Amino acid sequence: MIDPFANNHQSMQVGNLVIENQTDKVTIYGDIDITRDKTGRAAIEELHQLTSAILNAMDTQNLDAPSNDNNDRSDTTIANPFL
Template sequence: MTDFIPYADESSVLTIGEFTAENRTDRISLYGSLTLTKDKVGLGYAKTLQSLLNDIVTQLEKSDLPDEIAIKPTKTIANPFN
């Protein structure tokens, strides 16, 4: 897997096929579609996904977690290029 360290920063992204994991310091956002075909490509995708989930669980287990966090809504800013 790449240098994607769950909860480590606000900018890392891991893409598996059309499936994306987006890193934040307080959450991991997962979106897209992933087809796990019964071939070597599917196996590679499955192993990458397994590694990602194992890393996420490991990071979560290292912390004294609250029952639930409040996720701040995203803030929209004006396009600086217009």
């Protein structure tokens, strides 16, 4: 299990979902099949624990503060090396 918003190097996988931890966001991508069996039950329980941990982490933070890492774009402009 990741520690939401604590660092920029943790990741985990649930089914084909990839969860990447960053200090300003948690990125989730991929897909998962929640089947009506023990495997599906285990997957949804893990997702439930993950989303609960994310909510708990958000409850301890000031959500009104502006995000420093809200996108992956740099604020600097670089010269085009192909020109």
